[in-house]
Amino acid sequence: MDKQTIAQSMAAYREAMIQATVALCAIPSVKGRPETGAPFGLETKKSLDAFLALGADLGFTPVDLDGYCGYLDWGVEGPITAVLGHLDVVPAIDGWSHDPFSPIVTDDKIIARGTADDKGPLVSALYALKALKDEGFVPKGRIRLIAGLDEESGSACMHHYSEVAELPSAGFTPDASFPVIYAEKGIAHIKIQLKSQPGQSFSRPDGHGQVLLAAVAGQRANMVPARCDLTWQDDQGHVTTETYAGKAAHASLPWEGHNAIGVAMATAAQRPGAHPMVQLYQALIADDWTGQALGVAGQDSSGPLTLNPGVLKLDLERGSLILDIRYPASWQVDTILARMTAAVAPFQATVELVSHTPPLVGDPGRPLVKTLMAVYNRMTGANQVAIAIGGGTYARAMPNIVAFGPSFPGEPDVCHQVDEFITIEKLLASAAIYREALRELAG
Numbered sequence: 001m002d003k004q005t006i007a008q009s010m011a012a013y014r015e016a017m018i019q020a021t022v023a024l025c026a027i028p029s030v031k032g033r034p035e036t037g038a039p040f041g042l043e044t045k046k047s048l049d050a051f052l053a054l055g056a057d058l059g060f061t062p063v064d065l066d067g068y069c070g071y072l073d074w075g076v077e078g079p080i081t082a083v084l085g086h087l088d089v090v091p092a093i094d095g096w097s098h099d100p101f102s103p104i105v106t107d108d109k110i111i112a113r114g115t116a117d118d119k120g121p122l123v124s125a126l127y128a129l130k131a132l133k134d135e136g137f138v139p140k141g142r143i144r145l146i147a148g149l150d151e152e153s154g155s156a157c158m159h160h161y162s163e164v165a166e167l168p169s170a171g172f173t174p175d176a177s178f179p180v181i182y183a184e185k186g187i188a189h190i191k192i193q194l195k196s197q198p199g200q201s202f203s204r205p206d207g208h209g210q211v212l213l214a215a216v217a218g219q220r221a222n223m224v225p226a227r228c229d230l231t232w233q234d235d236q237g238h239v240t241t242e243t244y245a246g247k248a249a250h251a252s253l254p255w256e257g258h259n260a261i262g263v264a265m266a267t268a269a270q271r272p273g274a275h276p277m278v279q280l281y282q283a284l285i286a287d288d289w290t291g292q293a294l295g296v297a298g299q300d301s302s303g304p305l306t307l308n309p310g311v312l313k314l315d316l317e318r319g320s321l322i323l324d325i326r327y328p329a330s331w332q333v334d335t336i337l338a339r340m341t342a343a344v345a346p347f348q349a350t351v352e353l354v355s356h357t358p359p360l361v362g363d364p365g366r367p368l369v370k371t372l373m374a375v376y377n378r379m380t381g382a383n384q385v386a387i388a389i390g391g392g393t394y395a396r397a398m399p400n401i402v403a404f405g406p407s408f409p410g411e412p413d414v415c416h417q418v419d420e421f422i423t424i425e426k427l428l429a430s431a432a433i434y435r436e437a438l439r440e441l442a443g
């Protein structure tokens with residue numbers, strides 16, 4: 001069956017699902033300042049309240065876990081089959097063709113931050129439950145739809161969940177791609193740092209000519225930065241800031257973006273008075289996302305190592321560049337750190353591991369993976385096998401969960417991007433697949 005045919009079985013819920021997606025995406029649930037009862041900011045809490053109210057209206061039992069996350073329960077006892085999604089979103093900064101938090105509904109899609117990642121998919125899962133309920137299906141045990149509020153910044157929401165709530169026995173997260181993802185690469189955020197000698201700066205030793213005073217780019221290492229600002233001082237002492245543009249993309253797919261840091265560094269390298277980080281960048285990174293010159297390139301069955309220079313800060317005393325590195329699931333992060341330390345040493349720079357998510361080493365033969373693969377192949381008529389990927393999915397945040405959809409093979413990756421959207425067909429088709437998956441897992 002094609003997507004359109006699969007979507008048809010959810011057509012009765014089309015309007016309600018669009019409304020629900022629009023309502024959730026109108027809340028700018030970017031992580032914010034902690035408040036009482038809202039550890040990730042008031043807007044994230046507002047999105048949770050709205051989601052739990054939607055589910056309660058459909059007959060499921062809402063539970064708020066101290067503003068960290070929440071869930072909707074169907075059934076009162078027995079093992080939990082879970083669907084795990086998230087309501088927090090990444091910031092929407094430059095380049096949107098309209099307000100990213102005023103959703104636009106066209107004939108075939110909904111456009112707003114969070115439509116694809118991950119509010120739309122949560123709505124698909126919610127209506128999968130609703131459709132089963134309307135049919136008179138009774139789950140064996142419980143079905144729990146969990147909504148986290150900190151997926152984009154380290155999943156502290158799920159640490160809290162595992163401290164205070166019961167873990168599921170099986171389930172999936174609709175926060176990636178079809179078919180089933182059984183293994184995920186390791187993710188290391190590694191900072192390359194440079195410091196000037198005590199009492200000195202990186203300005204030109206003769207005190208004359210043009211000097212790069214500062215550079216700044218990127219908010220989060222897990223995005224390809226779309227903008228880099230360089231501030232120069234000329235030999236008359238005039239200060240000007242130049243902005244370089246790139247194209248944003250998810251850090252696990254660096255080839256889909258165009259890194260603004262790379263554009264800016266290539267220009268800066270042409271001029272005298274550039275910061276030593278500029279030379280380091282040109283020698284060790286430049287336009288290469290494979291890590292060749294850093295000595296870390298390579299691959300295994302989970303795919304190649306990828307590298308994204310995500311956050312840059314330079315001034316006259318120091319420089320720091322945070323790289324988002326996705327490394328093959330069979331590798332060790334210590335090896336990567338050792339090789340990078342050696343590569344940056346000639347530039348008097350150091351490396352530091354700022355955050356690390358170990359790889360998810362999975363088994364394509366486990367029953368959960370086989371069941372979901374069978375549902376997917378049956379519904380789509382495909383004959384696919386479970387895959388390994390470079391993106392870190394929410395599946396790492398909770399045991400017994402694998403990533404399953406909602407992006408279909410061949411669809412563009414719009415998560416974290418300008419003018420993020422979900423097609424209504426995808427919203428409905430993934431709901432139909434989730435409905436059948438839950439029927440199998442909880443039937």
Ligand SMILES: [Zn+2]
Binds near residue numbers: 118
């Ligand atoms: Zn997500």
